[in-house]
Amino acid sequence: MNTIDTHYDVVIVGAGVGGGAMANRLSATGARVLMIERGNYLPREADNWSVKAVFHDRKYTANETWRDKDGKPFHPSTFYYVGGNSKFFGAATVRFRVEDFEDLQHEGGVAPAWPVRYADFAPYYDEAERLMGTHGTAGADPIEPPRSGPMPYPTIGHEPEIEAIAEKLRAKGLRPFPLPIAIDRHKGGACIRCSTCDGFACKLGAKNDAEVRLVAPALASGRVDLVLDTKVRRMLTDASGKRVTGIEVEQDGQVKVISGDLFISSAGAINSTALLLRSANDKHRRGLGNNTSDQLGRNYMAHNNTAMMAIHPFRKNRVTFQKSMAINDFYLANAHRPWPMGNVQGLGKLQGGMLTANVKWLPEWLMDRFAERSVDWWIMSEDLPDPNNRVTLDSDGTIRVAYTPNNLTSHNELVRHWTRIMRSIGYPIIITQRMDITVSMHQCGTARFGNDPATSVLDPTCKVWDVDNLYVVDASFLPSSTGFNPSLTIVAQAVRTAEHITSNVFKASTAA
Ligand SMILES: Cc1cc2nc3c(=O)[nH]c(=O)nc-3n(C[C@H](O)[C@H](O)[C@H](O)COP(=O)(O)OP(=O)(O)OC[C@H]3O[C@@H](n4cnc5c(N)ncnc54)[C@H](O)[C@@H]3O)c2cc1C
Numbered sequence: 001m002n003t004i005d006t007h008y009d010v011v012i013v014g015a016g017v018g019g020g021a022m023a024n025r026l027s028a029t030g031a032r033v034l035m036i037e038r039g040n041y042l043p044r045e046a047d048n049w050s051v052k053a054v055f056h057d058r059k060y061t062a063n064e065t066w067r068d069k070d071g072k073p074f075h076p077s078t079f080y081y082v083g084g085n086s087k088f089f090g091a092a093t094v095r096f097r098v099e100d101f102e103d104l105q106h107e108g109g110v111a112p113a114w115p116v117r118y119a120d121f122a123p124y125y126d127e128a129e130r131l132m133g134t135h136g137t138a139g140a141d142p143i144e145p146p147r148s149g150p151m152p153y154p155t156i157g158h159e160p161e162i163e164a165i166a167e168k169l170r171a172k173g174l175r176p177f178p179l180p181i182a183i184d185r186h187k188g189g190a191c192i193r194c195s196t197c198d199g200f201a202c203k204l205g206a207k208n209d210a211e212v213r214l215v216a217p218a219l220a221s222g223r224v225d226l227v228l229d230t231k232v233r234r235m236l237t238d239a240s241g242k243r244v245t246g247i248e249v250e251q252d253g254q255v256k257v258i259s260g261d262l263f264i265s266s267a268g269a270i271n272s273t274a275l276l277l278r279s280a281n282d283k284h285r286r287g288l289g290n291n292t293s294d295q296l297g298r299n300y301m302a303h304n305n306t307a308m309m310a311i312h313p314f315r316k317n318r319v320t321f322q323k324s325m326a327i328n329d330f331y332l333a334n335a336h337r338p339w340p341m342g343n344v345q346g347l348g349k350l351q352g353g354m355l356t357a358n359v360k361w362l363p364e365w366l367m368d369r370f371a372e373r374s375v376d377w378w379i380m381s382e383d384l385p386d387p388n389n390r391v392t393l394d395s396d397g398t399i400r401v402a403y404t405p406n407n408l409t410s411h412n413e414l415v416r417h418w419t420r421i422m423r424s425i426g427y428p429i430i431i432t433q434r435m436d437i438t439v440s441m442h443q444c445g446t447a448r449f450g451n452d453p454a455t456s457v458l459d460p461t462c463k464v465w466d467v468d469n470l471y472v473v474d475a476s477f478l479p480s481s482t483g484f485n486p487s488l489t490i491v492a493q494a495v496r497t498a499e500h501i502t503s504n505v506f507k508a509s510t511a512a
């Protein structure tokens with residue numbers, strides 16, 4: 001449907017992981033919920049799995065230009081569809097660690113404590129894993145935080161090439177484990193275990209992304225409406241500035257206003273910031289919810305990420321689904337290393353064309369040869385919140401992402417260390433590429449939650465401190481990026497916020 005009624009109990013901006021999970025949970029409450037999505041459904045078609053379409057033609061990437069800290073324009077790798085960025089995600093659905101919720105000392109500084117401890121958050125992870133349909137083996141990750149039971153589905157297992165590497169790593173004293181993955185790969189599931197998953201959309205609908213697992217069931221409840229191709233321009237408040245009364249949207253070339261009782265911004269860490277900044281008014285001159293802290297848009301994080309190809313010159317790697325294994329032996333400081341270094345996980349199998357898409361002068365035949373013989377890794381380390389790493393709007397309305405990477409020493413050390421390990425198990429040729437600002441896939445932190453309105457944008461329930469009926473539920477809320485993929489934690493927080501809204505906000509308004 002693409003018509004908009006005048007009034008909803010809850011209006012959610014964005015149908016990605018955060019927005020989808022909110023709609024999913026609130027659909028059971030009897031509230032009338034509207035989701036507004038600037039994109040449409042991503043078609044399921046052959047091009048979903050085409051390297052040319054996805055990486056060279058950027059057929060599905062948002063047609064956006066942002067600017068970096070120097071004002072240089074760039075095209076971000078971001079996706080505007082029902083399901084948001086998760087349509088293209090690698091489906092790693094990993095819990096953050098007990099230590100991630102506390103002050104955690106890094107080489108480059110301290111990752112700050114969260115306003116909630118892991119023990120209080122864990123039940124929401126249980127529910128998030130169930131919602132996302134995670135496959136994995138409880139207890140296999142050597143630094144796994146406490147959990148109440150098994151994962152919803154058993155591990156998808158390693159293919160022989162990856163199992164052989166796991167054996168070699170174990171022989172070196174490492175403890176590789178099955179990466180928790182959200183794909184429909186179990187008895188009766190639709191996944192065929194192909195090689196075009198991480199970075200591609202699933203043409204079978206077998207990836208457990210936000211559209212499939214969160215939005216579709218929400219719509220099936222009959223209590224949730226979804227409008228498509230509708231961009232939210234700004235939020236409007238009452239004269240006091242304490243309540244959002246409506247939102248202004250652009251639909252079919254027309255500007256319309258939708259009213260509601262409760263509003264949730266789930267447009268993603270960068271776009272939620274842009275939306276709240278565009279909503280500045282007399283009572284919120286620095287952007288909605290930014291009066292007390294001036295933290296909106298600050299503390300932007302996106303991880304220190306490096307892709308690595310470890311190449312065996314003579315042996316082909318015939319794996320299809322490579323993203324089945326992870327290594328957490330370097331995640332926390334230990335007797336040998338004073339600082340956390342990060343997580344290593346399998347990357348979706350690289351193909352030559354994926355490499356030449358970014359570096360045009362590379363000969364594709366050579367990259368094909370390398371890719372046929374490589375084992376590919378994603379090396380991910382925490383970046384730290386820095387108020388100067390910041391999302392703002394330029395005077396022409398263009399998004400600016402001013403970002404200077406930090407905490408790099410330990411990331412570089414991890415890359416060097418993993419290089420040594422790969423060489424020692426028979427992969428002499430190593431090619432690495434650090435991800436740059438265009439890779440905003442793990443964007444987070446721009447509206448962090450906290451206990452103190454002077455230093456955070458959101459309270460511990462993700463309500464904007466300065467505004468009574470506005471929540472931000474997407475990757476914005478993360479006070480630290482941790483060294484793990486963010487989506488499961490966004491879902492868990494959405495479940496937590498939805499529970500708060502249901503048991504406190506709705507009950508209070510019913511009583512009133
Ligand atoms: C290639 C790739 C691989 C990844 N792999 C993993 C992985 O393996 N594991 C993992 O945990 N994470 C992974 N991620 C990251 C993960 O997908 C994101 O962290 C997550 O999807 C973020 O969810 P979100 O709700 O914060 O925002 P988004 O997914 O960005 O959703 C925001 C939604 O809001 C819409 N929107 C934006 N602005 C407006 C507006 N003004 N009006 C209306 N609608 C608007 C957007 O179209 C979008 O649908 C990956 C991401 C990518 C791109």
Ligand code: SF4
Pocket residue numbers: 183184190191192193194195196197198201202203204205206207208321
């Ligand atoms: S591996 Fe499975 S879920 Fe992923 S794209 Fe292939 S069929 Fe879809």
